[in-house]
Amino acid sequence: MPSIRILAQVDLPSGTLRWWDGSGGPFVDGDGNIYRACVLTEDALPQIEAAINGEAATLSLVVSGIDSRTSDNVWEDYQNGNVVGSRFRVMLQKLDQYEQPVGAPKIKFTGKISNLTFVDQTDANGIRSTIQIDISNRFTLLSVTSGAVLSDVDQRARARVSNPTAPDDRFCERIPTLKDKTVRWPNW
Known part of the structure; x- marks a missing residue:
């Protein structure tokens, strides 16, 4: 077997x-x-x-x-x-x-x-x-054990190390633009 x-x-x-x-x-x-x-x-x-x-x-x-x-x-x-x-x-x-x-x-x-x-x-x-x-x-x-919030610079640096071939990480830059968006769920 x-x-x-x-x-x-x-x-x-x-x-x-x-x-x-x-x-x-x-x-x-x-x-x-x-x-x-x-x-x-x-x-x-x-x-x-x-x-x-x-x-x-x-x-x-x-x-x-x-x-x-x-x-x-x-x-x-x-x-x-x-x-x-x-x-x-x-x-x-x-x-x-x-x-x-x-x-x-x-x-x-x-x-x-x-x-x-x-x-x-x-x-x-x-x-x-x-x-x-x-x-x-x-x-x-x-993982950030201290509970601190990553700055845009920190996020980009961590993204470059964990995935060096990916394009520049713009996650922290895009989040503030979502504050005016309305999320509707479920959308029937």
């Missing part, structure tokens, strides 16, 4: 890290890229779903079960200040009845790392590294 696999890819200066959500050995995609097994928390799937559907501008994932070599590379990039701003992608890979990849993975969410937190725990089995990754996408620019 065909299934899907959740893949995550982080492009850091020290190299590209690839993970798949699950346990077991490495997963090799159709292009020969190797994804290491990791465990996402229970609330990760609803967060990923909200991000894919455009309902969330930020995505916060907790990744555990990372091997020590990968954790050390991420820590080194973090210490050098190179992690924030790195590209993070969530992809879905279709699998056939033999758990082999069918086609290329589909990119469902792309963002940039805005924060990274390390938590290491020791137990009888050794050290367990957990990394919390906060990812922002381009829609984060649309």
Whole structure:
């Protein structure tokens, strides 16, 4: 029976890290890229779903079960200040009845790392590294948490960053012209 696999890819200066959500050995995609097994928390799937559907501008994932070599590379990039701003992608890979990849993975969410937190725990089995990754996408620019009203200049600047190929945003300029308009609804 065909299934899907959740893949995550982080492009850091020290190299590209690839993970798949699950346990077991490495997963090799159709292009020969190797994804290491990791465990996402229970609330990760609803967060990923909200991000894919455009309902969330930020995505916060907790990744555990990372091997020590990968954790050390991420820590080194973090210490050098190179992690924030790195590209993070969530992809879905279709699998056939033999758990082999069918086609290329589909990119469902792309963002940039805005924060990274390390938590290491020791137990009888050794050290367990957990990394919390906060990812922002381009829609984060649309949220203003202070409750302030955007000026025309602010609106144009934010529009240029979130959609650089679009024509100049004139939304704030047009709003005052609507005060004399009458809205009739429903219009039978």
